[in-house]
Amino acid sequence: MAKPTIRFKGYTDDWEQRKLGDVLERRIEQRQQSEEYPRLAFASGQGVIPLSERKTNNREQLTKDEYTKKYLVTELNDIVYNPANVKYGAIDRNKCGRGLISPIYVTFTTNEIPGFIERIVTSHDFQQRALRFEEGTVTKRQSVNPEDLVTLDILVAPKREEQQKIATYFDSLDHLITLHQRKCEETKILKKYMLQKMFPQNGQKVPEIRFKGFTDDWEQRKLGDVFKEYSEKNHTELPALTIIQGGGTVKREDSDRNLMYDKSNLSNYKMVRKDDFIVHLRSFEGGLEKASSDGIISPAYHTFHSDVADSRFYYPYFRSHEFIKHKLVPHVYGIRDGRSIDIDGMKTIEIPYTSTEEQQKIGDYLESIDHHITLHQRKCEELQNIKKFMLQNMFV
Structure with missing residues (x-):
């Protein structure tokens, strides 16, 4: 019985098995570009889009015969695919409208509901079946010919x-x-x-831009005057944390790196309090990280706390291009993989303060x-x- 598990009320008929070629007809008309038929692009994950929105550089725009060349016509709701790129999901419904695409693509029209057929041909299962037709041994040349594609069986709801x-x-x-x-x-x-x-x-x-009521000049203060380094150990009652660059901290037991760690000796781990800053000497390119909760971290890290600063205010600053490239990098020494932050030098960095x-x-x-x-x-x-x-x- 060919019936879906979830269905709109009132529909009980079995779905019908059809060849894709029974519901799609290839569109082969070619034209020169014009106002009525503008150039369009087609890309995996984007579908049919205006040529100007294409993410890659399009050298075709530079050709002298641009306006005499012929391109493949595609209309709104056509099913379009790239024979050489089915593996990466280059098959979709044209939601952009009438226009011209490169003849390397294939475009079909359908008498069924286009949005229904779209969901069948964009499914992982359909694309995997289509890939069995791939021809060519060199990866770049592998393609699924339209003559093969249309022989695939699909199941179609009988009522439009x-x-x-x-x-x-x-x-x-x-x-x-x-x-x-x-x-x-x-x-x-x-x-x-x-x-x-x-x-x-x-x-x-x-x-x-400033909130109402604040008019005083901001100051420049040394980082080490605003944030004080501390190093408390023997807090094994607290959870061990893992640092996620740009994402705070997570409990180590919840991280995918949990198995990499030696769990036997946590007594020399440093305590860190929620919202305090964490610095790894070699993680200067990511800036400073903020603790999402209380816990203990590897002794390789340095921890900083402040009673006169709001860490939510400083966090984006400590991860900004301005801070990392212009303020922190001058305090990085060593070469290549051996580069490391001079922590005492870092404490002398002038930071904005209000x-x-x-x-x-x-x-x-x-x-x-x-x-x-x-x-x-x-x-x-x-x-x-x-x-x-x-x-x-x-x-x-």
């Missing part, structure tokens, strides 16, 4: 209404995923912009931005998991 409901459902899921991805990117751009504006730039004494009240305000703001970024990332992951589950259960 059911196909349409399935296509609309996945379109709405994709729309939501794109929405959260976009929101996430926008929030990251906002954070980058605000970090530049909320810290004084190029020798200025005050930042461009009142703890203003630091906290900025820290609160940056924390709320990070919260929004995490929220959109989490929502994206949830929706992608739902999509994966539904694709497995709404198709046969």
